[in-house]
Amino acid sequence: MDDCIIVRYGEIALKSDQTRKWWNKTLLENMKDCLEKNNITYSSIDVKLGRLIVYTKEKKEASIALRNVFGITSLSPAVRVEADFEKIKDKCLELSNNKGKKFRVSTRRITKEFPMTSDKVNGALGAFLKEKLDLEVNLTNFDFEMGIEFLDGYAYLFTERIKTFGGLPIGVQGKVICLVSSGIDSPVAAWLLMKRGCQVDLMHFKVTEEGYKKYTKIKEILQKFSYGHEIKDYVIDGVPYLSNTKQKLCEKGKDKWMCIFCKKRFLQEAERTCNEEGYLAIITGENLGQVASQTLKNLVLLDSTVKVTVLRPVLTYDKNEIVGMARIIGTYEISKEKEPKCPFTPNYPMTSGSAEELHNIEMMIWD
Amino acid sequence: MDDCIIVRYGEIALKSDQTRKWWNKTLLENMKDCLEKNNITYSSIDVKLGRLIVYTKEKKEASIALRNVFGITSLSPAVRVEADFEKIKDKCLELSNNKGKKFRVSTRRITKEFPMTSDKVNGALGAFLKEKLDLEVNLTNFDFEMGIEFLDGYAYLFTERIKTFGGLPIGVQGKVICLVSSGIDSPVAAWLLMKRGCQVDLMHFKVTEEGYKKYTKIKEILQKFSYGHEIKDYVIDGVPYLSNTKQKLCEKGKDKWMCIFCKKRFLQEAERTCNEEGYLAIITGENLGQVASQTLKNLVLLDSTVKVTVLRPVLTYDKNEIVGMARIIGTYEISKEKEPKCPFTPNYPMTSGSAEELHNIEMMIWD
Numbered sequence: 001m002d003d004c005i006i007v008r009y010g011e012i013a014l015k016s017d018q019t020r021k022w023w024n025k026t027l028l029e030n031m032k033d034c035l036e037k038n039n040i041t042y043s044s045i046d047v048k049l050g051r052l053i054v055y056t057k058e059k060k061e062a063s064i065a066l067r068n069v070f071g072i073t074s075l076s077p078a079v080r081v082e083a084d085f086e087k088i089k090d091k092c093l094e095l096s097n098n099k100g101k102k103f104r105v106s107t108r109r110i111t112k113e114f115p116m117t118s119d120k121v122n123g124a125l126g127a128f129l130k131e132k133l134d135l136e137v138n139l140t141n142f143d144f145e146m147g148i149e150f151l152d153g154y155a156y157l158f159t160e161r162i163k164t165f166g167g168l169p170i171g172v173q174g175k176v177i178c179l180v181s182s183g184i185d186s187p188v189a190a191w192l193l194m195k196r197g198c199q200v201d202l203m204h205f206k207v208t209e210e211g212y213k214k215y216t217k218i219k220e221i222l223q224k225f226s227y228g229h230e231i232k233d234y235v236i237d238g239v240p241y242l243s244n245t246k247q248k249l250c251e252k253g254k255d256k257w258m259c260i261f262c263k264k265r266f267l268q269e270a271e272r273t274c275n276e277e278g279y280l281a282i283i284t285g286e287n288l289g290q291v292a293s294q295t296l297k298n299l300v301l302l303d304s305t306v307k308v309t310v311l312r313p314v315l316t317y318d319k320n321e322i323v324g325m326a327r328i329i330g331t332y333e334i335s336k337e338k339e340p341k342c343p344f345t346p347n348y349p350m351t352s353g354s355a356e357e358l359h360n361i362e363m364m365i366w367d
Numbered sequence: 368m369d370d371c372i373i374v375r376y377g378e379i380a381l382k383s384d385q386t387r388k389w390w391n392k393t394l395l396e397n398m399k400d401c402l403e404k405n406n407i408t409y410s411s412i413d414v415k416l417g418r419l420i421v422y423t424k425e426k427k428e429a430s431i432a433l434r435n436v437f438g439i440t441s442l443s444p445a446v447r448v449e450a451d452f453e454k455i456k457d458k459c460l461e462l463s464n465n466k467g468k469k470f471r472v473s474t475r476r477i478t479k480e481f482p483m484t485s486d487k488v489n490g491a492l493g494a495f496l497k498e499k500l501d502l503e504v505n506l507t508n509f510d511f512e513m514g515i516e517f518l519d520g521y522a523y524l525f526t527e528r529i530k531t532f533g534g535l536p537i538g539v540q541g542k543v544i545c546l547v548s549s550g551i552d553s554p555v556a557a558w559l560l561m562k563r564g565c566q567v568d569l570m571h572f573k574v575t576e577e578g579y580k581k582y583t584k585i586k587e588i589l590q591k592f593s594y595g596h597e598i599k600d601y602v603i604d605g606v607p608y609l610s611n612t613k614q615k616l617c618e619k620g621k622d623k624w625m626c627i628f629c630k631k632r633f634l635q636e637a638e639r640t641c642n643e644e645g646y647l648a649i650i651t652g653e654n655l656g657q658v659a660s661q662t663l664k665n666l667v668l669l670d671s672t673v674k675v676t677v678l679r680p681v682l683t684y685d686k687n688e689i690v691g692m693a694r695i696i697g698t699y700e701i702s703k704e705k706e707p708k709c710p711f712t713p714n715y716p717m718t719s720g721s722a723e724e725l726h727n728i729e730m731m732i733w734d
Contacts, residue, residue: 010685166685168656174663192683196655198663280667288563289535296541296565300647303676309667313683316559318377318533 002080005062006149006156007031007052010073010166027071027169028052030228037227038065048151049110053080063162068225070195071169076147076158083114083155085121089128091157092146096129099159100143102136103129109150121148168197170228175199176311177234177270178283182214182339185314186285187222187331188322192313193283194225200283202233203273205266207242210339217334225329236269238262242344248365255346257361259293260353262344264305271306281309287322288315293349301353369447372429373516373523374398374419377440377533394438394536395419397595404594405432415518416477420447430529435592437562438536443514443525450481450522452488456495458524459513463496466526467510469503470496476517488515535564537595542566543678544601544637545650549581549706552681553652554589554698555689559680560650561592567650569600570640572633574609577706584701592696603636605629609711615732622713624728626660627720629711631672638673648676654689655682660716668720 015023028045031052035042042056056062059077066075079095081087096103105126107118116124126137129146149156178190180202194200202222204215212235223231245261270282287294303310314322326332382390395412398419402409409423423429426444433442446462448454463470472493474485483491493504496513516523545557547569561567569589571582579602590598612628637649654661670677681689693699 010687166687173655176663193655195685196683198655280663288540288560288565296543296647300676304674307671309670311679311682315678316563316680318562320377320533 002055003057003059004078004080004156005054005056005059005066006076006078006158007054007066007072008050008074008076009052009071023071023169023172024052026171026228027069030069030071030169030171031066034065034069034227035062038062040065051110051149051151053156063160067162067164069169069227070165070167070197070225072164073166074164075162076156076160078147078149078156078158080154080156083150083153085116085124088121088148088155088157089125092125092129092148093132095157095159096133096135096144096146102138102142103144103146104137104139104142105129105146105148107148107150111151111153113153114150114155165195167195170194170197170226171199173197174280175201175278176281176283177201177203177273177277177279179203179205179266179270179285180215180218181205181285182211182218182335183285184326184332184335185287185290185322187218187329187335188325189283189285189313190222191225191325191329191331193311194222199229200226201231201279203266203270204233204235205238205262205269206235207238207342207344208340214334214337214339218331221330221334234269234273236266238266241265245365246344249361252361252364254361254365256348256350257353257358258344258346259349260298260302260358263302264358267302267306267310271308274308279308281311282306283311283313285314286312287317287319290319293351295351297352297354298350301355301358304355305358369422370424370426371445371447371523372421372423372426372433373443373445373525374421374433374439375417375441375443376419376438390438390536390539391419393538393595394436397436397438397536397538398433401432401436401594402429405429407432418477418516418518420523430527434529434531436536436594437532437534437564437592439531440533441531442529443523443527445514445516445523445525447521447523450517450520452483452491455488455515455522455524456492459492459496459515460499462524462526463500463502463511463513469505469509470511470513471504471506471509472496472513472515474515474517478518480520481517481522532562534562537561537564537593538566540564541647542568542645543648543650544568544570544640544644544646546570546572546633546637546652547582547585548572548652549578549585549702550652551693551699551702552654552657552689554585554696554702555692556650556652556680557589558592558692558696558698560678561589566596567593568598568646570633570637571600571602572605572629572636573602574605574709574711575707581701581704581706585698588697588701601636601640603633605633608632612732613711616728619728619731621728621732623715623717624720624725625711625713626716627665627669627725630669631725634669634673634677638675641675646675648678649673650678650680652681653679654684654686657686660718662718664719664721665717668722668725671722672725 040058040062042054044055046053063075063077081091105122107121144159147158176198178200180186190200206212249255407425407429409421411422413420430442430444448458472489474488511526514525543565545567547553557567573579616622
């Protein structure tokens with residue numbers, strides 16, 4: 001009998017042979033990184049048909065840690081026994097004890113060498129457990145499910161199936177840089193690109209000490225999802241540029257353009273870093289219509305100030321949807337901590353700036 | 368007593384006075400368009416604090432139709448009575464009949480002129496209904512909820528609260544054009560931009576008759592969410608360009624670039640239409656890693672071939688998430704209908720093309 005974790009993956013299984021091998025290998029490396037960073041001892045990880053099996057005694061800790069590895073769709077802490085029906089019965093009896101009254105058995109033969117069909121196993125094992133433990137079989141409304149997966153001559157037995165985030169293994173889609181503030185949206189944006197296989201590094205435009213402190217905590221949380229990739233970050237002191245720009249805009253009565261100048265500068269800093277460090281795209285937490293300056297017109301205007309591709313994964317989420325995700329990720333509690341209002345934000349920000357106006361104002365203030 | 372529908376909206380309520388007035392008005396117009404297009408008779412729509420009240424006898428039909436109007440967060444078919452406790456009791460007794468055994472009363476005073484507090488109303492009305500109908504009060508596990516909202520001297524009574532899609536009223540964020548195929552992803556992309564207040568028009572690159580037929584059905588479904596904006600569409604016959612390009616690429620042994628050439632052309636057609644017709648951005652159903660050609664590298668390469676902003680709302684969704692949304696929207700059943708495989712797709716599409724290579728191949732084939 002061997003203690004292990006069954007790791008299931010979703011979209012990877014649908015790929016061509018070549019892609020699948022590469023993605024599988026990436027997932028395996030990321031899992032190893034996760035286990036090592038969390039000081040979890042394991043003896044080996046087997047790569048099987050549609051499954052990765054982690055052999056470890058620290059099943060609880062491993063399940064918790066591996067939940068954050070993208071590319072995994074579900075996990076089951078399990079025990080492996082020989083595919084012998086008597087041994088399976090004994091072990092299932094032990095595992096089913098004290099799990100509740102109503103149950104069902106769900107068998108899957110991933111490889112087909114075991115002679116009984118899945119239905120036969122469900123029936124025979126269900127009847128056995130029912131009698132031995134005085135349980136009740138209920139296929140739709142059950143307290144626990146006794147799961148069995150047959151694979152390469154072994155049976156893997158489990159009573160828990162932990163749903164995870166899915167996505168693709170970090171590393172299969174390339175490097176991007178995400179503009180992260182201390183707010184709710186941008187950490188979610190970074191997380192979403194990590195979920196789809198990108199190595200995400202961060203850039204923070206430091207405006208206040210409080211905002212920066214929140215950002216560093218956000219970075220720590222994001223790192224807990226970025227196994228296989230150590231997050232690098234770029235922190236830029238925004239104050240000199242913003243103070244100077246604010247003063248010049250106020251002098252010309254163009255204060256309301258402040259947010260556009262701020263975001264433009266931030267994007268351009270990121271673009272330079274993309275070109276120097278080989279990032280493929282810039283990620284932002286921009287959302288349509290959430291705050292006054294986040295109009296489609298402004299967004300298009302800002303987009304026109306850089307050549308590099310800008311990706312906006314939370315563009316069309318409603319606020320409550322973003323908050324829900326930030327809670328799951330664990331950044332919400334940090335983002336909502338009080339911090340001083342940005343000292344540069346005007347009372348009435350520009351909501352529909354044109355490229356021509358922007359150009360004229362730039363000419364006006366940088367004389 | 369007046370039959371009505373209470374319409375609640377979410378993010379609009381958070382806006383500045385000026386924005387709120389404009390968004391409210393847009394929502395009102397869209398609701399009128401919805402009611403008229405669905406042949407629902409109504410006598411008036413009152414604009415109240417945080418609520419729109421539609422007076423109609425056709426409450427069921429109106430609730431179903433209004434669910435598809437973006438900007439609305441929930442609906443309750445209701446009756447309006449004078450804010451007189453005896454009248455409220457009588458009417459609630461009637462409404463609570465045959466709704467189940469366990470219930471709770473939820474009162475909200477939106478304006479405060481009614482003398483009893485919400486808690487007092489909950490208590491007194493709860494006790495009254497409990498006794499009269501032999502019911503059981505249960506605040507957490509109830510069969511029905513007797514809802515009361517006090518507003519401007521009236522009480523609105525309801526037992527149903529229909530959650531809707533939220534978002535922003537169509538028309539508050541500007542015009543965009545969405546590239547829609549017959550597949551699962553692009554209709555979801557269009558729908559998401561509609562949800563955030565954009566007027567979305569469509570462009571279809573016609574490759575097969577079957578695909579085009581599916582597209583026309585998809586357009587019809589999307590129109591049912593686009594109240595206030597009649598969807599305009601642009602259908603382009605893709606076959607001449609694609610046949611010609613395929614032949615030239617094959618001659619040079621560069622067949623695997625086909626998908627890139629196809630998408631590039633499609634984007635450029637959309638860009639021309641943006642410039643001619645004043646669309647602010649192009650929307651695509653592109654997703655990271657879903658099919659072989661949807662790599663971040665290819666996406667960035669394609670992005671560099673147009674100047675106009677490209678928005679990709681489903682970029683970071685997992686496939687099962689997109690399918691779930693397409694089912695809710697109602698386009699999934701159409702998209703999954705069989706159609707011939709695209710005759711131009713190569714066996715092994717390019718997954719990491721560079722701008723330089725693309726340029727060289729273009730030089731080679733368009734000599």
